[in-house]
Amino acid sequence: MSKKKMFALVAASSAVMLMASGCASGAGNAAGAGEDSALSFQLSEPKSLVPHEDPGSQVAMATCANLMEVNTESQELEPLAATSVTSDDAQRWKIELQDGWTFQDGAPVTADSFAKAWNKTATGSNAWQGNGSFTAFEGYKDLNPADGSKPKATELSGVKVVDDQHLEVALNAPNADFPKLLSTSALCPLPEQAFSDPEAYEENPISNGPYQFVSWNHNEEVVLEKWDDFKGADGFSGGADKLTGQIYTAVDAAYTDMTAGNLDMIRNVPATMVSKAKSQLGEDSLYEVETGSKQYTLQIPEYIKDLRDPDLRRAISMSIDRESIAKSLLQGYATPSDSLVPPSLDSYEEGACDSCTFDADEAKKLLAKAGGFDGTLVIEHNSASDQQLVQAIAKQIKENLGIKVQLKPVLGTELQSRRNNQELDGAVFGLWGWSYKSPDQYLSQYETGGDGNETTGYSNKAVDKLVRSARESQNEATAAKTYAEAESLIVKDMPAIPLFIPTDFGLHTECADMKEVQGDLQFYRAGYGC
Numbered sequence: 001m002s003k004k005k006m007f008a009l010v011a012a013s014s015a016v017m018l019m020a021s022g023c024a025s026g027a028g029n030a031a032g033a034g035e036d037s038a039l040s041f042q043l044s045e046p047k048s049l050v051p052h053e054d055p056g057s058q059v060a061m062a063t064c065a066n067l068m069e070v071n072t073e074s075q076e077l078e079p080l081a082a083t084s085v086t087s088d089d090a091q092r093w094k095i096e097l098q099d100g101w102t103f104q105d106g107a108p109v110t111a112d113s114f115a116k117a118w119n120k121t122a123t124g125s126n127a128w129q130g131n132g133s134f135t136a137f138e139g140y141k142d143l144n145p146a147d148g149s150k151p152k153a154t155e156l157s158g159v160k161v162v163d164d165q166h167l168e169v170a171l172n173a174p175n176a177d178f179p180k181l182l183s184t185s186a187l188c189p190l191p192e193q194a195f196s197d198p199e200a201y202e203e204n205p206i207s208n209g210p211y212q213f214v215s216w217n218h219n220e221e222v223v224l225e226k227w228d229d230f231k232g233a234d235g236f237s238g239g240a241d242k243l244t245g246q247i248y249t250a251v252d253a254a255y256t257d258m259t260a261g262n263l264d265m266i267r268n269v270p271a272t273m274v275s276k277a278k279s280q281l282g283e284d285s286l287y288e289v290e291t292g293s294k295q296y297t298l299q300i301p302e303y304i305k306d307l308r309d310p311d312l313r314r315a316i317s318m319s320i321d322r323e324s325i326a327k328s329l330l331q332g333y334a335t336p337s338d339s340l341v342p343p344s345l346d347s348y349e350e351g352a353c354d355s356c357t358f359d360a361d362e363a364k365k366l367l368a369k370a371g372g373f374d375g376t377l378v379i380e381h382n383s384a385s386d387q388q389l390v391q392a393i394a395k396q397i398k399e400n401l402g403i404k405v406q407l408k409p410v411l412g413t414e415l416q417s418r419r420n421n422q423e424l425d426g427a428v429f430g431l432w433g434w435s436y437k438s439p440d441q442y443l444s445q446y447e448t449g450g451d452g453n454e455t456t457g458y459s460n461k462a463v464d465k466l467v468r469s470a471r472e473s474q475n476e477a478t479a480a481k482t483y484a485e486a487e488s489l490i491v492k493d494m495p496a497i498p499l500f501i502p503t504d505f506g507l508h509t510e511c512a513d514m515k516e517v518q519g520d521l522q523f524y525r526a527g528y529g530c
Contacts, residue, residue: 036241037530039512041265041523042254043245044384045219047413049205050194051185052121052130055435059222059245062211062524064188067095067114068179070436071235072515072525077180077436080232081109081189081208085182090174090474095167095182103191104212104227110164113189119143119155120195121186129420130186132451136178136471138170174472176479180436210237211524221246224524238515239528249411250384255507264512267521268294268431269505271333272388277507289504292344293519294433295337295442296389296499298379301424302457306375313494314355315366316377319400320393321358326500329392333505337498340442340487344519346476347439347483353491353498360400367401376404378426380418383409390429393499419455428455431502437518439483443467446490458495 047053051060067082079085083096101109120126122134124144134140138158143151158170171178181187189208194201205213210232211224222245230237246263248254255273257263259280269277269286277285298316300307307313322336339352367373377397381390390407398405408425410418418424434441444450447467448459463486470482506521508514513527 037239037511037528038242038244039238039240039264039523039526039528040244040246040262041526042251042263042267043222043247044249044412045247046216046222047129047416048202049213049216049222050128050190050202051188051207052117052190053128055130055133055185057185058523059213059224060185060188061209061522062224062243063205063207063209063213064185065101065207065209065230065232065236066183066185066188067097068182069232069236070183070517071233072517073235075518077183080183080236082182085179087178090176090178090472091171093169093171093178095169097165097167098231099165101208101231102229103189103208104206104229105191105193107191108164109189109208111161111167112164113191114167114187115155115159115161116195117188117190118159120190122156123151123154125151128186129416130184132454133181133184133186135449135451136171136173136175136181138172140172173468174474176474177436177438177440177471180438184435211243219247236525238524238526239513240526243524245523248384258507258509261509264509265514265523265526266507267523268385269507270386270389271330271502274333274503274505275331277505281507285507285509287506287508287514287516287521289506289516289519289521291437291516291519292342292501292504293437294431294504295342295501296334296386296429296431297337297340298393298427298429298497298499299445299455300427300495300497301422301455302459302495303422304424304426306373307377307427309370310493311366311370312373313497315363315370315401316397317353317355317494317497318357318359318363318366319397320497320499321396321400322356322500323358325389325392325396329388330500330502333503334500335503337501340446340490340496340498341439341483342442342501345437345439345442346480347443347470347487349484349487352484352487355491355494356498363400364402367403373401373403376406376426378406378408379429380408380410380415380424380426381429382412382415384412386429386431393429422454422457424455427497433520439480440467440471443483443486443490446486446495456495458490458493460489460493463489 051064065081069080071078087093121128121130122143137156139156142153160168210230212227214223216222224243226241326334338356394405445452446458448464466486470479473479511530513529515525
């Protein structure tokens with residue numbers, strides 16, 4: 001999106017009502033011809049069905065309609081529930097809502113629906129995952145006292161409801177990415193029931209998106225149905241009348257179900273599974289995402305004293321033969337990382353991480369310079385995915401540095417909680433991606449108090465200054481250069497070790513026409529092809 005002095009994103013023509021397709025069902029649902037079309041998708045047990053509590057959830061994306069959203073047909077950021085989002089300084093924003101939008105129970109979606117949801121999410125004591133999305137809002141600190149005391153306020157001072165259709169937002173500093181932020185699930189609206197009876201709402205959430213919640217059979221499935229009164233255009237939804245998120249603890253089980261004809265869609269397919277899928281399911285079953293938005297990293301918490309030395313971290317990084325793992329275990333479906341951001345971002349500079357090249361001898365010298373390491377390097381990771389990859393990494397560190405390495409697999413929900421609450425016992429291995437396309441989505445993790453910073457707790461005043469300067473810039477080229485300068489400082493301390501940029505694949509049946517949005521596959525956007 002180009003940045004000009006006047007930021008303005010205005011809705012085009014009136015939205016198109018989506019209609020049910022009426023086709024036969026997909027592989028995951030054995031309905032006969034003439035019944036509603038249905039698709040099934042791979043899902044982990046949700047932490048919550050409320051978007052603000054679990055903003056990365058595919059269920060949240062399906063049930064919520066944001067103020068802004070990327071249209072799959074144009075791949076451009078466009079107003080959705082908003083009519084316009086404007087600012088002349090990138091710090092004070094005016095938002096006008098679309099007229100006539102309602103929640104799925106018929107209640108109107110108003111400016112207050114957004115403001116109250118934002119206030120609740122931004123209040124630290126509520127411990128909602130989406131809280132970090134509001135760090136840029138004026139008044140955030142009052143809702144999140146650094147000493148853990150009772151908040152000084154109950155509302156974000158920077159959010160003002162003008163009337164039912166108009167909001168004004170003041171940020172702590174200019175942020176050219178603000179319209180992109182409005183496309184994330186943490187900034188969805190909430191109906192009055194979410195506040196008057198939150199327990200009941202948790203069990204039966206109501207939102208304003210293209211799909212509505214039907215049922216949640218814990219550890220088995222979440223069922224959604226198309227909401228016929230959704231006012232968004234075709235590029236903001238999919239073609240199935242029914243979506244079933246089938247819950248798995250590991251991708252292997254999902255793949256087995258797909259080969260048996262009992263599942264329609266899988267995302268984040270491990271490289272180790274790609275060749276097998278080509279052979280068993282055919283080339284047409286694979287969907288390769290065009291934009292590389294994801295990266296494997298090893299993040300290292302500052303609060304673990306034994307791992308603080310930058311030379312030790314560089315030694316760990318240089319002990320990993322990324323090229324070998326990418327070619328053998330990952331079968332060429334990944335490239336070694338040499339930066340804290342993916343190459344698809346404008347701030348990427350080749351070789352930004354000079355300690356990301358394999359050199360066992362230099363790694364040992366760095367280890368000695370750090371005073372050695374007599375403890376055990378614990379690596380925590382999601383037990384549901386990438387088992388072989390993290391094992392291969394651990395083996396190389398152990399063999400090339402001669403130190404003890406212990407893997408600690410945990411469920412994804414537990415790992416998320418341990419990261420957020422700073423309870424990690426060691427480094428954390430993971431696949432990271434953006435909520436919207438911007439270097440800020442990666443580098444804000446290393447800004448003091450930034451979104452995602454709780455994982456490492458890294459803090460560097462010079463980095464903070466550069467990241468904030470880049471965020472404020474109304475010129476994309478200038479912003480990219482400044483983000484690159486910030487990264488060059490971060491990699492000297494190595495709070496995270498870049499590992500691989502995976503070739504991102506999804507798997508789908510003939511009935512599921514998968515759709516991507518700037519590097520991310522979203523199940524609810526899938527077309528129905530049977």
